[in-house]
Amino acid sequence: MGKTTGFMEFSRKNCSREDALSRINHWNEFDTPLTEEVRKEQGARCMDCGVPFCQSGIMLNGMATGCPLHNLIPEWNNFVYLGKWKLGLERLLKTSNFPEFTSRVCPALCENACTCGLHGDAVTVKANEKYLIEKGFSEGIIKANPPQIRTGKKVAVIGSGPSGLACSDFLNKLGHSVTVYEREDRVGGLMMYGIPNMKLEKTVIERRVNLLKEEGITFKTCVNVGIDITFNELDKDYDAIVVTIGASKPRDLNVPGRELNGIHFAVKYLTNNTKRVVGSVFNKGADIIATDKDVIVIGGGDTGTDCVGTALRQGCKSVNQFEIMGEPLKSRGENNPWPEYAKILKVDYGQEEYIAKFGHDPRRYLTSVKEFYGDENGDVKSLKTVDVEWVKGENGRMSLKEIEGSEKIWNADLVLIAMGFTGVEDYIAKDLEVELNSRGSINATDVDYKTSKDNVFVAGDARRGPSLVVWGIAEGRNAALSVDKYLME
Structure with missing residues (x-):
């Protein structure tokens, strides 16, 4: 001190x-x-x-x-x-x-x-x-530092998000030869395309990836494992495989009118915009633009905030952000003492910007979407919500109860579903033939990170479920040590 x-x-x-x-x-x-x-x-x-x-x-x-x-x-x-x-x-x-x-x-x-x-x-x-x-x-202190000795062991890492990069970095430092497979055209996973540029400039990711390349890691982009190449093909060429594909299967909202045009998952919207910002056309699809539109964001959290900030920069007419939970307290409650993570109201950058432009917070708490309505062209134009409350049942569990007579109609030209994720995408797990748990994640412990297949490991969101970048890095490091132990024994 x-x-x-x-x-x-x-x-x-x-x-x-x-x-x-x-x-x-x-x-x-x-x-x-x-x-x-x-x-x-x-x-x-x-x-x-x-x-x-x-x-x-x-x-x-x-x-x-x-x-x-x-x-x-x-x-x-x-x-x-x-x-x-x-x-x-x-x-x-x-x-x-x-x-x-x-x-x-x-x-x-x-x-x-x-x-x-x-x-x-x-x-x-x-x-x-x-x-x-x-x-x-x-100051030029951060430089490439390739390993001086190679073990002769080869590892394939599927996915280049934070856990995949951390695992690859550690394995490479330990002397193993690492090849990273990424289905997009640029390395970084959701950090590259799922997080907006104003929050994490993509040159920051590219700066680090260039160092990792100099240190000997091979990156193969535009390769979708499970479609472009199968697990059996990888298994022939590598001594171990690490799955770090994230938990990118989005949670959907199954209500009437969900099939209407103009309703998108939030990450698809953010990815589409970032690809436009950085000039990528790979798997970009049609532009999803909020310009002059009434935008509804369903869900809070970081992804919802990023949608608000992105819609503002695209020149939206308005944004309303619906959250099914109640408004958090402004300071710690008695049941949330230090050093627990503070469950308090935060005004993040997106809400801060919206308040500055429109004079009010875009968030609406204890609000549930009931139905979407469209026009003759099949485009969404409005939606219906109902106010809700959380009620404790006889078993002590909290359940959602709709408040009678609280229905409301909202204009909606663009709807973004930011309700989180439910696990790994089915086609990759099916191709790998590994066991999943009840949460839709690949089954493995945080002791050895081994899947149901002897030479296949898993780390990050693909194992623990939707989480943070810092947890992805931590899991990638720990999984690398388990892979090293497996290879060298």
Whole structure:
């Protein structure tokens, strides 16, 4: 702990953001870094706790708290304060393969568990992490470092999202020859096309992928395993296979009128837009545009927020975002104590931008969609909702109850379903012939990450279900160690 009174002397200071009404006119990132002196002060706020929950990565009350990668947060915060950023970067890279990703898109589980946040504002852990890794790139410290010795073992990794990249990176460092198969034309999985450019600029991903290529990893894009090439073909050429295909099977909304034109899954909409932004036409399909349209986003969470931000940049007429759950509290409730993940109301960038332009929050809580209505051309034009409430039954379980007489009709030219995902896509699991669990994920434990086939492993969302980038990286690292053990024994 470099400055014992730092958390008392300095208040939390976030990076400044471009004005909301200005930034909706472009697709670039919009945070401005602090000066190095102010960043040092932010590092000084770290208390070097006796029990640093920020790096714990544990489950409390069914929710993760603290960093799943177990980043050595107090150590590199101290180095940030001391101005010894190279040492801080060294500590950061011991546990994290891609800090440039997590420092942009992670919801900061670490900050939710920060002791400073118990009676005040948490340390700016996420921004300190971004400072270290970007400093490393700008100063030329981050360079390709290929392994000096190869084991002769060959591994195929199916999918190039965070878990696939982390697993490949680790296996390559251990001396194995890794080939990554990606069905899209660019590497990165949902980070590339599912997360909008203003949240994670694609040059950041390409910068890292180029390093991985220099270090010896082979990437084969536009190859859809299960269609373009079968598992049996891969099995002949590789000693082990790691499945990191994500959980990209979207949860649907089966109500009357669902077949109408203009109703899309959110990720399809976001992917379509990002491909347009970066100039890709591979599997892009017809443009899905919100310009001058009344847009309905069904579902909250990060994906729903990204849809709001994207629709605004496309020049929508309006956005209403429906959430079936109730509005969260503005501060922790008694049943949600620190260091649990804080279930509190957040105004994310998309809502912030919408409020700036239209003067009100687009979110509507405790709202359920009942039916879609279309015109003579089969295009969606409106939908019906009903207000709901959550009621505790005799068995103690909460169930949904519709409120009589609360039906309402909403204009809707474009509907985006952002209700989450239900597991891996069927055709890949069928081709691999591996067991699935009741959640639609590939069955394997977090002990050895082995599937029902001896030489096939699984990591990330494909195993644990829909989750975060940071969990994907953590799973990829752990699975790589299991693969290495299997190969070398």
